[in-house]
Amino acid sequence: MSNTKNSRRSFLQRSALGAAAVLTSPSWMTSSASESVEKMADQNAIKLGIAGYSFVNFNLEQSLAMMKRMDVRYLCIKDFHLPLDSTAEQIAAFHQKLAESNVKGYAVGPLYMKTKAEIDRAFDYCKRVGVDLMIGIPEIKDLPYVAQKAKEYNIKYGIHNHGPEDKIYPNATVIWNQIKDLDKNLGMCFDMGHNMRDGQDPIKDLGRYKTRIFDIHLKNVTAADAKGSTCELGRGVIDIPAFVKELLKIKYPGVCSIEFEKDMKDPLAGIAESVGFFRGVLSAV
Structure with a gap:
C-alpha cells in the first residue's frame, strides 16, 4: 500500500x-x-463602422444597442439621428450617448444639397457637430464652391456614388473625373457595392483613386448590374478578401462603414453576419 x-x-x-x-x-x-x-490586432487593422442609413427605421438608442452587441465603434451620423438644426446642447447630449456606448461619430451624411445655401448650412452643421468629414451629394455646377468651402473649413468632403440609377455620380470614375483638378479636400465616399452594380471593378478602383477616397460604404451585392441588391458581406459577387487585401496594400486610413440595405426593418442579423465575416477575413488575409 x-x-x-x-x-x-x-x-x-x-x-x-x-x-x-x-x-x-x-x-x-x-x-x-x-x-x-495577433489575430485581434489583425481584426482591428481597418476601422470598421456602420453607415447611419442602415438604421433608418430605428432611433439612436436602438441603433447604439445594436452596435454595442456587435462591438462596432464608429458611426457615420445621419441627420434623422442628429437634425441639421440641432442646438449645441443637443449635439453635446448626442455625443454623450455615443460615448456611453463606446461609439465615435466620425462623419456626417450623406447629405443632399441643391443650392449654395444648403451647402453653407451643411458645412456649418458639420463644424458644429465636431467632425472633419462630410459625405454629400452636390450638384456638379457647385463642385468648385464645395471645394472652396472644404478648404475654408478644413473639412474633407466625400461625394457618394449611387450606381446606375444615379445620373450624376454613378461610379467612382465619374466622381474622379469631376474632382481631380479641384482642392484635395474634395474626394469621395466610395460605395463599392453601387460601383459594382454600375459594371465597375471596386478592387481596381480602390487602388486607382486611393488618394481621394475618404470613406467607404462597405457592402456586397447579388449581381454586377442594376438588378443587383445589397446582401450580407460574404454572400455576394464582390471578392471581399481581395478587396480587404487591397485596403491593406494601400494602407487605407479611413473607416469602412457597413451600409446594409437588406431587411432594413430587421437588420441586426445581416449586419452582425457582415461584421463577423469582415473581421474573419482581416484575420485570414
Whole structure:
C-alpha cells in the first residue's frame, strides 16, 4: 500500500511539473496566447463602422444597442439621428450617448444639397457637430464652391456614388473625373457595392483613386448590374478578401462603414453576419 501511495505521489508531482513547464514555456506563449493577440490586432487593422442609413427605421438608442452587441465603434451620423438644426446642447447630449456606448461619430451624411445655401448650412452643421468629414451629394455646377468651402473649413468632403440609377455620380470614375483638378479636400465616399452594380471593378478602383477616397460604404451585392441588391458581406459577387487585401496594400486610413440595405426593418442579423465575416477575413488575409 505504501509503495502504491509513493508511486501515485510521484506521478502527480511529475504531472504538476510538466504542466508548469508548458505554461511557462515561451513556445507555448508564442503558439497560443500571442497568436490570439495577433489575430485581434489583425481584426482591428481597418476601422470598421456602420453607415447611419442602415438604421433608418430605428432611433439612436436602438441603433447604439445594436452596435454595442456587435462591438462596432464608429458611426457615420445621419441627420434623422442628429437634425441639421440641432442646438449645441443637443449635439453635446448626442455625443454623450455615443460615448456611453463606446461609439465615435466620425462623419456626417450623406447629405443632399441643391443650392449654395444648403451647402453653407451643411458645412456649418458639420463644424458644429465636431467632425472633419462630410459625405454629400452636390450638384456638379457647385463642385468648385464645395471645394472652396472644404478648404475654408478644413473639412474633407466625400461625394457618394449611387450606381446606375444615379445620373450624376454613378461610379467612382465619374466622381474622379469631376474632382481631380479641384482642392484635395474634395474626394469621395466610395460605395463599392453601387460601383459594382454600375459594371465597375471596386478592387481596381480602390487602388486607382486611393488618394481621394475618404470613406467607404462597405457592402456586397447579388449581381454586377442594376438588378443587383445589397446582401450580407460574404454572400455576394464582390471578392471581399481581395478587396480587404487591397485596403491593406494601400494602407487605407479611413473607416469602412457597413451600409446594409437588406431587411432594413430587421437588420441586426445581416449586419452582425457582415461584421463577423469582415473581421474573419482581416484575420485570414
